[in-house]
Amino acid sequence: MGEIAREPATTGSTQRLAELAGDSPPTSIPEVVKRLAEIRDYAASTSLLGENDGIAAFSKLxxxxxxxxxxxxxSGEFSSSPFLVQLDIEFAERYFQALRRYAADIHTAPGVWRVLFDNRSDPKVPPVNFAVLGVNAHINFDLAHALVATWRHIGPDGDVAEREQFHDYRLVNEVFETEMDGLREELDSLFSLGPDGAPWDVGANWLADLVVTFTRDLAWDEAKRVWKAGASPEVCKASERRLDAMATFLSEGVLRLPLPF
Incomplete structure (x- = not known):
């Protein structure tokens, strides 16, 4: 069999990526991993940018x-594994849902995800930037409401930092730290000097650092605020609108940053 034909990433492959995201939420972490691998591989195999495609780059990370x-x-490293598993599933479903909504009608997809999806085939955007755009969307927009969705299945166990849920939530930060250290190094080289050899302005460095630096504690705080307010559809929608506006602003800033090559 011949290779899959590569095409502009904004055309025929979009619907197939939505299909690979599944037509219902995943039910286990292995299923999440499988879907992410299929999305990563298909995006890379059909995009003109190959592995540097925006969706492929983020899905890989x-x-x-x-x-x-x-x-x-x-390996039993979490104190509250059912909570962590449910959170992982709800978190991934937010990404899969964004892919489905974008394929069905791009205007119904969250603005922050549209920044990544609309520009995923732009050869002027390095894959490290695409990874940052995805991380920004997933943490600054999706994470708080993935927590709320998780608590609908497994109620929160309290506000104290020593509680099992928050302890395990923070433990996941170690995984992020390991992977994001490499991303920070790439960003440091990317943002350290401008085209004329002069340092980037403070605003550019601040924006890059804000997107990559962990805001997971802020997501937890927002989820707790929404939960205490009743987590009604109206409360959730208002929170999502605010988070989407903030995260979209950050993503557009990263996308607009001039590159030193």
């Missing part, structure tokens, strides 16, 4: 992180 979290669950 996300696949690595989720695989490591799954290994930690299997």
């Amino acid at each position: 996300y696949h690595i992180i989720t695989s490591r979290v799954g290994d930690m669950v299997e």
